[in-house]
Amino acid sequence: MSPTARLMDGTALARQIVEQAAERAAALTERTGQAPCLATVLVGEDPASETYVRMKRNRCGKAGIRSRHVALPAATTTGELVDTLTALSQDPEVHGILLQHPVGPHIDERAAFEAIAPEKDVDGVTYHSFATMSFGAEGFASCTPGGILRLLDHYGVEPAGKHAVVVGRSAILGKPVGMLLLGRNATVTYCHSRTTDLAAHTRQADILIAAVGRPRLLTADHIKPGAVVIDAGYNPGNIGDVDFDSAATRASLITPVPGGVGPMTIATLLTQTVDAAARQLKGA
Structure with missing residues (x-):
């Protein structure tokens, strides 16, 4: 490596960000009696996707964020996936939703993403999130x-x-x-x-x-x-x-x-899950 090139350590910075998210999650839980909750949805049994979801759920646990995992069979249809995401969007105990992608070529991934309520789109994948991010409005970034x-x-x-x-x-x-x-x-x-x-x-x-x-x-x-x-x-x-x-x-x-x-992606997901919970529990 050239002596002038400096390494950007995402692991160390992500650790700091997750610690901050954990402090905020603990304070929110104490104030409202309800911990932030991230729902993860996985279609099929792709080993890499299973590993990613497991990693994210483990990080949630360490940050004081509850996780709810929904595992769907590979044969799940677009309609069934949309129904699952709609139900999670309507569940007041779920504050953020992560659909692990890719979901399989037979599923309309965009239709699935759009079934996620904007206020719970902590992965920043919906049209709404892209628009609010692009215009600098309150929302969630990818x-x-x-x-x-x-x-x-x-x-x-x-x-x-x-x-x-x-x-x-x-x-x-x-x-x-x-x-x-x-x-x-x-x-x-x-x-x-x-x-x-x-x-x-x-x-x-x-x-x-x-x-x-x-x-x-x-x-x-x-x-x-x-x-x-x-x-x-x-x-x-x-x-x-x-x-x-x-x-x-x-x-x-x-x-x-x-x-x-990579570590910064997960740190941002956890931060935005706490943000989502704080907004949804504001009146609690």
Whole structure:
């Protein structure tokens, strides 16, 4: 690694954020007699998804957040999943809802997301959440983008006036992180699978966000000297979208995989669950 490249430790920062969420959850529970509750919904038995959900539920327990898990068979239809999410949305004892994705090709994932009540969309996946986030209104950010902004803030990276390049345009990562950066007065460029001469765009980035799901796609040749590089990709074998060793010779700040963006995603989820509970229990 270049002596000028500094590691952005998402694990350490996430620990601090979860501790703060735990303190707020304890105070809310004492005041209202009701602990924040996150409902997790998993369709099928994908090992990776099961691991993610288990990890999130364990973190909930450590933060004083109750978790309710709903495991549905792989053959669950869109209608059945929508009914489940609607029932959770209407349950006053549930304050946040997380639908673990992907849910399977036979399910209309967007229809499922839209069945989640906006006030309980702590994962920030609905149209409503995207709109409120984009306009800077009160709502919930997509968790990974929200975690990325917290990471930038912690390391003193001010987006205003900077050129941010986002590689990837998914509905829960690429698009929302670009909107959050735009809201912080960055100039934002989106790149994707149809972009020609990708490196010509990424080499202009003061802040480069890799969120495309292609292992080691971005190398030193893609990076402007001194850029801040955020690797939000996760591929089999704990491999990110950035070739870390070469990129670290050009970047000023860089996130590792694992230990960078991933822990921040979960920390943001727990924080937003406590936020949701506080709003719903405000009159208690």
